Amino acid sequence: MTHDPHEHEGHEHAHDHDTHAPIGAKEPEGYYPLLADAVRELLIEKGYFTADEHRAFIERIDARSPALGAKVVVRAWTDPKFKQRLLDDGKKACAEMGVDVVVANLVVTENTPAVHNVIVCTLCSCYPVFVLGRPPDWYKSAAYRSRVVRDPRAVLKEFGTEIDAKREVRVHDSTADMRYLVLPMRPKGTEGWSTEQLEKIVTRDTMVGVAECRLAA
Amino acid sequence: MSWGEGIASRFKPGDKVHVAERYPAKGHFRTPFYIRGKTGVVERICGQYHNPEELAFGKYDGPEKVLYRVRFDQKQVWPDYHGHSADKVEIEIFEHWLEPAK
Amino acid sequence: MHHDMGGQPAGPVNTAAHEIEPWEKRIEAILRCMQLRDPPIVTVDELRRGIEELPPKLYDSLSYYERWIASLTNIMVEKDVLSRAEVEARMAKIKAARAKEAA
Numbered sequence: 416m417t418h419d420p421h422e423h424e425g426h427e428h429a430h431d432h433d434t435h436a437p438i439g440a441k442e443p444e445g446y447y448p449l450l451a452d453a454v455r456e457l458l459i460e461k462g463y464f465t466a467d468e469h470r471a472f473i474e475r476i477d478a479r480s481p482a483l484g485a486k487v488v489v490r491a492w493t494d495p496k497f498k499q500r501l502l503d504d505g506k507k508a509c510a511e512m513g514v515d516v517v518v519a520n521l522v523v524t525e526n527t528p529a530v531h532n533v534i535v536c537t538l539c540s541c542y543p544v545f546v547l548g549r550p551p552d553w554y555k556s557a558a559y560r561s562r563v564v565r566d567p568r569a570v571l572k573e574f575g576t577e578i579d580a581k582r583e584v585r586v587h588d589s590t591a592d593m594r595y596l597v598l599p600m601r602p603k604g605t606e607g608w609s610t611e612q613l614e615k616i617v618t619r620d621t622m623v624g625v626a627e628c629r630l631a632a
Numbered sequence: 633m634s635w636g637e638g639i640a641s642r643f644k645p646g647d648k649v650h651v652a653e654r655y656p657a658k659g660h661f662r663t664p665f666y667i668r669g670k671t672g673v674v675e676r677i678c679g680q681y682h683n684p685e686e687l688a689f690g691k692y693d694g695p696e697k698v699l700y701r702v703r704f705d706q707k708q709v710w711p712d713y714h715g716h717s718a719d720k721v722e723i724e725i726f727e728h729w730l731e732p733a734k
Numbered sequence: 735m736h737h738d739m740g741g742q743p744a745g746p747v748n749t750a751a752h753e754i755e756p757w758e759k760r761i762e763a764i765l766r767c768m769q770l771r772d773p774p775i776v777t778v779d780e781l782r783r784g785i786e787e788l789p790p791k792l793y794d795s796l797s798y799y800e801r802w803i804a805s806l807t808n809i810m811v812e813k814d815v816l817s818r819a820e821v822e823a824r825m826a827k828i829k830a831a832r833a834k835e836a837a
Contacts, residue, residue, distance in 0.1 A: 441795040448757035451803045453824035455764055457816055463775060464767035472763035504634070519681060520635065522701070537664050537740030539782055540798070553749050555798050561744040564666065568715050573747050583718040586706075588740065590662045591699050591724035592681045660783040666741040687779035690813065710741065 480548040481619035483514050484596060487546065488622065489613045491523075492601045505596065509546060517545050519592035524585070526600045526627070531578045532585045533571065533624030534595040535563045541589040543596055547619055554623065564588055574625040597624040604630050636677030641698045641727070647674045648733035649702060651725060660688035663729045667721075671733045672704035675722055683726065698727040736790040758799040765806060776809055784809040 459466055487509060491498035501508040505521030521543060524532040536542065537560045542550035553559050563570040567584045571577070578584055587595050599621040605613060620626035636644070643649055653669040662684050680696035706719040713719070768776040784805030785793070796804060810816045 441792065441800075447796075447800040447803050449825050449829060450807060450821070451757055451761045451764065452828055453821050454803065454807060454810070454816065455760060456828070457820060457824055458764065458768070461815075463815075469760070469763050469767055472766045473759045476759070476762060476766075519679060535740075537666075538662060538738060539785070549754060551749075551751050552798070553747050553751075556747060557739060557742075557794075558744040558747045561739045561742040562747070564721055565710055565741045566714070567719070570747060574749065580716060583716055583720065585720045585722060588664065588721060588723045590664065591678070591684065591726065593678055593699075593701070593724055660779065660786060661735075661738075664740045665735070665738050684779045684782075687777045688783035690780065692773055692777070 476544065476549065479544055479546070481617075481622065482614070483548075484543075484546045484619070484622045485614040485617035487512055487514060487596070488598055488617045489610055491598055492613060493610070498598075501598070514546055516543075516594075518543075518594050520594075521546070521596055522587070522593045523596050523598050524587060524624075525598045526624075528582070528600075530583045530585055531624065531627075532587060532597045533563060533567055534587050534589060534597060535560060536589040537561070537564055538588075538590060541594065543594040545594075546596060547622060551619070571625055574620065576626050597622050599624075599626075599628045602628050602630055635679050639677060639680055639698060641677050641700075643674050643677075643700060643727070643730060643732075645674050645676055648672075649674055649700075649730045650733040651702075652729050652731060654729075660685055663725055664723070666709065667704065667723055667725070668729075670704055670709055672702040672708075675701040675703045678724060683728075699724055700727065700730065701725075702730070735786060736793055737786045761799045761803045761806070765802065768806075768810075775815065776806065776813070780809045781805050 455469065458464060459469070487501065490512060491501050497508065497511070500511070501523050502525060505523040506516040506519075508523075509516045509521060526532055535554075540550055540555040542554060544550070559570065564586050567586050568578055571584075589595055599617065601613075602616070605616070616628045616630065618626065618628075621628050648671060650671045651663065651667050651669060655668070678699040678701055681699050682692065683694055683697050686692075686694040701722055702725050703720050703722045705717075706715060706721055707713045707717055709721060765776065765778070765781060768774065769778055769781075781802065782805075785801045787808070788796070788801065788804060792804070793801065807816070807821060811818055811821075
């Protein structure tokens with residue numbers, strides 16, 4: 416059973432024949448999925464939600480992907496007035512494109528020749544799921560959360576991204592009600608490209624800020 | 633940017649602010665350790681939101697608090713920072729964690 | 735407060751992805767069902783607080799969604815939405831039913 420952290424404070428005991436493992440030890444494989452199934456069944460029986468509502472949420476989240484963000488970025492690249500609206504109020508501008516920003520607001524940070532932006536949530540894993548889909552494992556990892564705020568250039572290098580020493584690197588720690596999207600720079604050599612071609616080079620990593628857009632994605 | 637419109641905020645963009653050096657033993661806080669005690673500049677007012685410190689304990693109807701984005705120089709935050717001297721970190725911080733900087 | 739880790743030393747970032755599993759998606763959807771009601775039954779803030787209250791060793795050894803379901807369960811027990819006894823009983827019931835099916 417999931418342990419009440421206050422019950423056995425400071426009291427480590429050897430594993431015994433009881434089904435409860437010592438505090439701080441992970442339960443055997445299959446335990447947490449089984450726990451999830453039991454909890455889901457009970458909540459449905461108690462009337463908190465229906466199986467259909469639950470399934471609908473999975474489908475809704477599955478439908479989100481970085482392709483949404485790429486559409487927003489490419490519109491900003493090709494429509495300067497939209498870009499300004501996006502920078503002023505990310506939520507309103509995304510709504511124009513049918514992207515529902517379910518959170519309080521979206522801060523869009525623009526990469527320029529002078530500034531490179533990168534996003535993190537050091538405290539947990541806050542991420543703009545509504546426009547990028549689920550966050551990658553690395554974004555939620557202790558290594559990323561610990562290091563990118565303190566040594567962003569070294570962490571970016573691990574992603575194969577090197578920011579010129581003369582450019583400013585700006586880290587955004589997503590600590591409260593805002594969510595963040597990086598507006599990457601449009602690479603030279605893409606003049607005259609179609610929307611589809613442009614969207615292909617706007618990857619998730621470029622919108623989190625660990626990569627820059629390249630001609631060949 | 634109009635997110636601060638109509639809000640009675642203690643600070644405005646451009647104000648120099650100091651993050652409180654409080655280390656409560658218990659509770660849920662969204663002001664990371666690494667920024668407590670540091671001085672930065674208000675970048676924008678984000679709006680007013682319920683206090684996560686209360687939401688985390690089932691109190692959903694407390695007063696809303698003003699939330700800011702505050703910009704800090706990395707070389708002020710980390711004594712051994714290697715990187716461009718202009719590098720920044722920007723964080724959302726609630727008003728009750730901020731004091732005017734001297 | 736173990737979760738507040740900005741600036742702590744750590745190794746290189748592992749950029750490998752793992753495909754999210756159906757059980758993980760089901761956990762995420764449980765939170766959304768409970769959170770996106772007016773008023774919410776559980777907030778994302780309570781979820782976070784529950785995760786932060788996990789003993790550090792457990793926090794480190796659980797995967798991301800394992801932390802979610804551990805926290806969610808603890809929070810819901812705290813709020814009398816569920817009891818530990820009924821959760822344990824249901825887990826045993828499901829396990830027995832599956833074993834029977836497999837036999």
